Amino acid sequence: xxxxxxxxAALAGVGVAIAAAPLGxxxxxxxxxxxxxxxxxxxxxxxALALAFSLPIxxxxxxxxxxMGLTVTLLRGKGFAMDTLLGVxxxxxxxxxxxxxxxxSDVRLDLDAFLFGDILAVAKTDLVTIWVGGALILAVxxxxxxxxxxxxxxxxxxxxxxxxxxREELWLTLAMxxxxxxxxxxxxxxxxxxxxxxxxxxxxSLVRTPEAMAVCAAILGSLAALGGLAGxxxxxxxxxxxxxxxxxxxxxVTGVSGPxxxxx
Amino acid sequence: MKRTLITLKDLSIRADGRTILEHVNATxxxxxxxxxxxxxxxxxxxxxxxxxxxxxxxxGTVKQAKNLRIGYVPQxxxxxxxxxxxxxxxxxxxxxxxxxxxxxxxxxxxxPDLRNRQMTKLSGGQFQRVLLARALLEKPQxxxxxxxxxGLDQPGAAAFYQRIEQVRHDLxxxxxxxxxxxxxxxxxxxxxxxxxxxxxxxxxxxxxxxAPEYRALFGSGTKGxxxxxxxxxxxxxxxxxxxxxxQEKAD
Numbered sequence: 443x444x445x446x447x448x449x450x451a452a453l454a455g456v457g458v459a460i461a462a463a464p465l466g467x468x469x470x471x472x473x474x475x476x477x478x479x480x481x482x483x484x485x486x487x488x489x490a491l492a493l494a495f496s497l498p499i500x501x502x503x504x505x506x507x508x509x510m511g512l513t514v515t516l517l518r519g520k521g522f523a524m525d526t527l528l529g530v531x532x533x534x535x536x537x538x539x540x541x542x543x544x545x546x547s548d549v550r551l552d553l554d555a556f557l558f559g560d561i562l563a564v565a566k567t568d569l570v571t572i573w574v575g576g577a578l579i580l581a582v583x584x585x586x587x588x589x590x591x592x593x594x595x596x597x598x599x600x601x602x603x604x605x606x607x608x609r610e611e612l613w614l615t616l617a618m619x620x621x622x623x624x625x626x627x628x629x630x631x632x633x634x635x636x637x638x639x640x641x642x643x644x645x646x647s648l649v650r651t652p653e654a655m656a657v658c659a660a661i662l663g664s665l666a667a668l669g670g671l672a673g674x675x676x677x678x679x680x681x682x683x684x685x686x687x688x689x690x691x692x693x694x695v696t697g698v699s700g701p702x703x704x705x706x
Numbered sequence: 707m708k709r710t711l712i713t714l715k716d717l718s719i720r721a722d723g724r725t726i727l728e729h730v731n732a733t734x735x736x737x738x739x740x741x742x743x744x745x746x747x748x749x750x751x752x753x754x755x756x757x758x759x760x761x762x763x764x765x766g767t768v769k770q771a772k773n774l775r776i777g778y779v780p781q782x783x784x785x786x787x788x789x790x791x792x793x794x795x796x797x798x799x800x801x802x803x804x805x806x807x808x809x810x811x812x813x814x815x816x817x818p819d820l821r822n823r824q825m826t827k828l829s830g831g832q833f834q835r836v837l838l839a840r841a842l843l844e845k846p847q848x849x850x851x852x853x854x855x856x857g858l859d860q861p862g863a864a865a866f867y868q869r870i871e872q873v874r875h876d877l878x879x880x881x882x883x884x885x886x887x888x889x890x891x892x893x894x895x896x897x898x899x900x901x902x903x904x905x906x907x908x909x910x911x912x913x914x915x916x917a918p919e920y921r922a923l924f925g926s927g928t929k930g931x932x933x934x935x936x937x938x939x940x941x942x943x944x945x946x947x948x949x950x951x952x953q954e955k956a957d
Contacts, residue, residue, distance in 0.1 A: 471789045588800040595783070595791075595799065601760040602778030602850070603800050646788055650824065651795045 444569070447562055448675065454564040454572050455667030455685060458628045459641065461576030463660035464583040465617050466642035467652065469635075471594050472614075476525070477514050478635040480532035481615075482622050484510030485631055486539025489556060493546045500571065500623055507622040510535060511615035536631075559630030559682030561671070568627050575624035579617050583656075586613045591652055628667075629682040636686045641666060644693040647700025662692050708735040711774055711848050711880055712757050717766035719752055726752045728904045730766070734848065739874060739881045739894060741911075744901035745923055750884040751781060753901065754852050757882070774848060777841030777879070779834075781852040791825045797840050807843060815839035816869060830857040834866065842873060849873065851883035867894055 444450055469478050488506025492499045514531065518524060543553055555563070564572075583590075593600040593607035600607040625634045641663035642655065649655045669692075670685030677684075710733050717730040727749045734740055734757075742750045755761040756768055758778055770776075785791065797808045805821070812818055815835040820828065828836060834854060841849060851870070855863035871894060874881055883895075898914040900906045906919040914920050 471786055473786075592800045594789070595785070595796075596780055598755060598758065598760045598780050599778060599783075600800075601755075602758040602776045603844070605800060643788075646790065649790050650792055651790055655790055 444566060447564075448671070450564045450566070450569055451561045451671055451681065452668060453569055454561055454628050455671055456664045457569070457572045457576045458625045458637065459663030459667045460660045461572075461579045461624060462621055462638050463641060463663055464587075464656040465579060465614070465621055466638035466659055466663075467645075467656050468590060468594065468614055469618075469638045470642045470646070471652075475635055475639050476528040476532060477511065478618060478638050480514055480528050480535065481507045481511045481618050482631050482634040483532045483536035483539070485622050485626065486556070487535055487542065488539075489551075489553075490539050490542035490546065493543065493551065503626065504619050504623045507619035508616065511619050512612075515611055515615050555630075556626060557630050557632050558680060559626065559628050559633065561628045561681045561685075562674075564627055572624050572627065575620050579620050579624070582613055582617045582620075586610055587653075590614065629685055633682055633686050636689065637663070640686065640689040640693050644689065644696045647696055662696070663689065666692050708737065709771060710735050711771045713767075713769040714753075714756065715767045715769070717756060717768060718764050719749070719756060719761050720764040721752075721761075725764075726903070727756070730901075730905055732899060732905065732908075734880050734882055736847070737874070737878050737880055738896045739883070740897045740899060741895040742882065742884045742899045742901055743914075743920075743924075744906075748902040750901055751852050754778075754850050754882065754884060757850060771847075775844055775846050777844050777846030777849045779837045779841050779849075779851045779854045781854075781856060781884075783833075783837065785825050787826055792821070793823050793825060793828075793836055794821045796825055796836065797843055799840070801844070803843050808839075811839040811843050812836070814842065814869075816865070831859075831862045834858060835869075838866075838869070838873075842877070845877070846879050849877075849879050849881045851881065851885075853884055855885065870894070 444453075469475055484506045485503040487510075488503040489499060491497065491506065492502035510531070514528065517527060540553070543551065552560075554560075589600070589605045590610050590613070592603060592605055593610040597607040600610070621638065622631075622634055625637055629637050641659040644662050645655045645658035649658050666689035667685050670688035671681060673679065673688060674681040674684035712732075712734045714730050714732045717727060718725065719727040730753065732753075742753060744750050752761050756763065757770075758776055759768065759770075793812070794805065794808050797803055797811060803811075808821055809818070812820055812835075815838050817832050817835045817839070820832060820836065825833070825836070834857070838854070849870075854870075855866050858866060870881060870883075873879070893911065895911055897908065898911050899908045900914055900917070900920045900923065902923055906923065907914055907917040909917070
C-alpha cells in the first residue's frame with residue numbers, strides 16, 4: 443500500500459495536519475503568525491549551512507529554525523516593535539539563505555522542493571520523519587497544554603500558579619522548530635505558516651473550548667490535505683499550494699457558516 | 707505567632723531603566739487583610755506582581771512560605787476572541803476541577819448559571835466574579851486582588867468587598883489588595899501600606915489616614931473619606947461616592 447505515491451502523500455499530509463493543529467491554535471491565540479514565518483524562513487539558512495559543511499539537512503534545518511525561534515522569543519520581551527522587527531528578520535533570513543545557496547553553486551540542489559514542498563515525492567523514510575516528528579510535537583503539546591494555556595491567557599496568572607510562562611514559551615518555540623522540519627516536505631518553507639494558522643482559524647467559529655479547537659483544527663487540516671491532494675491530482679496543480687488553497691476554502695466555509703451553526 | 711506568608715526584603719524593581727520600587731520591606735502574615743494604597747504609577751501593581759514572582763527584583767529578595775497557595779485576581783484580563791473558553795474550562799486552569807466544585811465556586815461568587823457561557827460574553831462584573839471564583843478554587847492561603855473592582859459600579863464594588871470579607875471568614879486566608887476605593891478599603895483592612903515608589907507609611911487604617919505622608923499624597927480630602935466612611939457606618943443615606951468635592955464637604 444505504501445508503494446503508491448498518492449497513499450504516501452496522503453499519509454504525509456494528514457500527519458503534518460494533525461501535528462500542526464494544536465501548535466497552530468497557540469500561534470493564533472498568541473498572535474505569533476509572524477514568528478512561524480520567521481522560523482520557517484530561517485530553515486533556508488539551515489539548508490545553506492548543511493550544503494556548505496556537508497551536514498545532514500534535517501538536523502541543520504531544526505537547528506536554524508530553533509536558533510531563529512529563540513532569538514525572536516528573546517527579543518520579544520525587550521520591548522522592540524516586534525511587527526517591524528519580525529518583518530525584517532523573517533525576510534532577511536529567507537533572502538540570505540537563498541543567496542547563500544546560490545553562492546554554493548557547485549552543489550546541485552532542487553531548492554524549489556524546499557520552498558514549495560514536494561509531497562508527491564515523499565519516500566518511506568520521509569514518512570517516518572513526519573510521523574515521528576509529529577508524535578514528538580504532539581507529546582510536547584499534550585504535556586505542556588494546561589501550563590501553556592494559562593501562560594497564554596495571562597502570564598501573571600501563570601506565575602501565581604507556580605508556572606513560569608517564559609519556560610512554557612520555550613517549549614512552544616521548540617515545537618515550532620520541529621514543525622518546520624516536519625512540514626517542509628509537505629507544503630514547503632513558504633507555506634508552512636499557512637498550514638499552522640488557517641486550519642486553527644477555520645476551527646475557531648465551530649468550537650467552545652480550546653481542546654475542541656485543537657481537535658477540530660486537526661480534522662479540518664486533514665480534510666484540506668486530502669482535498670488539496672485530490673485537487674492537485676485531478677487538475678495537475680502543485681500539491682503544496684493546492685493543500686493551502688483547500689484549507690483557505692475550508693476557512694471560508696466555516697467562517698461564513700460557523701456563526702449560524704453555533705451560537706456560542 | 708502567626709506564620710509569615712511572604713517576606714519582601716529591601717526590594718527594588720526597575721523596568722525600562724526606571725526605578726519603580728525602592729527599598730521596600732514588608733511582610734504578609736496568615737489571615738490578615740493588607741491594603742496597598744498610593745497614587746497612579748506608585749508601583750502598587752508591581753508590588754503584587756513581585757509577590758507572585760512575575761516582577762523580578764533588581765535588588766533585594768522576595769520570599770514565599772513553602773508550598774504557598776496563591777489566588778491572584780489581576781487588574782484586567784484581556785481575553786483574545788480567538789481563544790474559545792467556557793467559564794467551566796477557565797475555572798479548570800491550570801488544575802482540573804469537577805463540575806460540582808465549579809458550580810459551588812460560582813454560587814459562592816454570586817454568579818450561578820454562568821458555567822457554560824463563553825468568557826468573552828460576560829459583563830465586567832460577571833467576569834470579575836468568575837476571576838475571583840477561579841482564585842478561590844485554588845484554596846488559597848493568600849489572595850491577591852489588584853484593583854479587583856475596576857469597572858464595577860458602586861453597588862457592584864460594595865457587594866464584591868462584602869464577598870471578600872466572607873471569603874476571609876470562610877477560608878481564613880490572608881488578603882492583599884490594591885484599591886482606589888479608599889473609603890471601603892480603609893475600613894475593611896487590618897493594615898494599610900501607603901506606597902509611592904517606596905513605603906511612605908504603614909499601620910492601622912486610622913493611623914495611616916492621620917499620617918502626614920499619607921495626607922501629602924492624597925490631600926485632606928481623604929481624611930474626609932474616613933469621616934464619610936464613619937458617618938456612613940451608622941447611617942445608610944445616599945451618598946455621592948464618586949465625588950471628592952462632596953467628601954470634602956462631609957469633612
